[in-house]
Amino acid sequence: MTDSTALQALADNGVSIWLDDLSRERLTSGNLQEVIDTKGVVGVTTNPSIFQVALSDGEDYSEQVAELAAANASLDDAVTAMTTQDVRDACDVLMPVFEATKGLDGRVSIEVDPRLAHDTDQTIEQAKELSALVDRPNLLVKIPATVEGLPAITKVLAEGISVNVTLIFSLDRYRAVMNAHLAGLEQAKEAGKDISTLESVASFFVSRVDTEIDKRLDAIEGDKAEAAKALRGKAAIANARLAYQAYEEVFSTPRWKSLEAEGAKPQRPLWASTGVKDPAYPDTMYVTELVAPGTVNTMPEKTLDAVKDHGEITGNTIEGTYDEAAQVLDDLEGLGISYSDVTAQLEKEGVDKFEKSWEELLAGVQSELDKAAR
Template sequence: MTDHALKDLSERGVSLYLDDISRSRLDSGDLQRLIERRHVVGVTTNPSIFKKALEDGEGYDNTIGELTRAGFSTTDALRLLTCMDVRDAADLLEPIHAETKGHDGWVSLEVNPFYAHDTEATVAEASLLHWTVGRQNVMMKVPATDAGLKAVTELVSRGIPVNVTVIFSLNRYRQAAEAYMAGLERAEKQGKNPTAIRSVASFYLARLDDAIDRELDSVGTHDAETLRGCIALSHAHLAQATYTELHSGSKWEDLARAHPDLKPQRLLWASTSTKDDQYSDTRYVTNLALPGCINTMPEKTLRAVADHGAVPNEPLGADIADARTALRNLDTLGISFEKVADRLETEAVTGFENAWREIQEVLETRMKRAREQHA
């Protein structure tokens, strides 16, 4: 595997994160090798990733047996298993976190998705998980639902780093950025140092294109065909423009004036594994070489970028006027971007709930087997 494109992206200021974690990846040294050789400087996780890891991996047998013999419930055992993996990944990335002074070296851990519409439960669970992991370079992933955004403000005010996830629209992104800034303001009023707090806003790309393309295919006109595969990248560049706008506004400038080392909420590109075979399998990575942003990807996409990725001099969709025109053309065709984004947010939360339910079932089966073996 070559890594010219990965090196190019890294040198342009793009932070490359791995969207995967498992006990076998940690124990085998695979994650360490990706850090050392493939420019990986962070890790993201979600319930679907943990579900796959638990179903496929044998590295959990001993720990599951110990948790079973100690009398842990399935719910608490699942909490500990995920925290163990995240803690060990955080330890591997701690040197990067220290070297970059908190810019990179982060691991994200998702809060129980069944709390997505419960602010108080989200805050309680995120606080507990963050304390349990006990590592400063861990972000709690909180969905950008109405309740989740309120939780973001409270968590940030407590000094807990937050990854605001499942963002599909500029409206939700603005709300996420405002929730972060409100948390910084609250932390400042409480006498805390807001410069030590970090956050990222995670935009989903491939899922957005897939959903919009389905709408365009149902229209079936030439004008609709020309928009296929254009919306997610265009939307990402509009998000970058919104980021610039937000951080030149009075609210941020007032905060930054009082605290010159204050760190903005970074943009993170997620859902980067192409879903349509007509598109390049590297398009959501190589075409978003935007300095300061994070791109998280599964290992399959990471390998594809390393093998045949080519980073263009000008990222695709960089023309903001064209990006705005593309979204306006959706309206002309009768496709409501906001309705699609709202539906995708609901589907994403439901998908994680289903994965969480399934992983509990898998774990309960394995714990039951462990009990029978030691009966």
């Protein structure tokens, strides 16, 4: 439900609107229910940075911190208890959406410890642990799309756990993610699981691509400077549109069709990092330019409000753009900007950023536990 024409138009065009934020205050104040009712939100994503901000802001967690301190909970157990409670409560708020959409939406994501991004076995174990602790059918466990994350995606899906694959930047890695998804469904089916209950999204990061490539374009001088300037702000949308082309290809193959016949659902592309970083660009750009059926757009509330206020939804803005998008990436290579170098750097920075946020979260919680224990 929404009272916004633009947000309703997004939904009508097959885009699921998810909120990229969660906090205890949002839950206890009724704000999460409010954005569901008035802004068409049908899902929630979290990440270590979001939890770090939430747990460092306000007194909403003080009662639980006191209980955990009294129980002599370890730091890792305390953080897990706090984050899984928020996610469990959010799952409960979104359960009517989950039921109304037959499991397609109404989903809430929680990420495995980012320090495990390069450890396949530990990622699998923690994904199973988080699934058991939250214990809700509308949970998605977030696994990063690192090389080590790929077999974890397959194994976790094979265990019957729905997955949100995060930190995808390159088209090659995205294809590997879709392959890992199909392998997971095949293994789940082989193990006798009901694959119709498995849902997965592939979080393809958008704005960070422009941030890095624009920086490289701005450094180009001389006779190529004009051509470089003309490409600013084009790479991220082109990259995402080509990801959608890959999605259309993979989910029309005979391999997929045989799984679909057994009730499997496609792994939807999810546009993440959709808040615009450069004020020179329209603040709704990474929403209005990425409209296509079967997608999810997870937005910080600032972006959501911008779309609600002045977003112009003109129908499918991906269909028919693939040649133009491929040309953008070719032109970048022609200017000496290496796509593979950019995407590898962004993946490393993404993992590092989440790890830093997690360390800050741990330090903040430890401080609160120490205070409560005095």
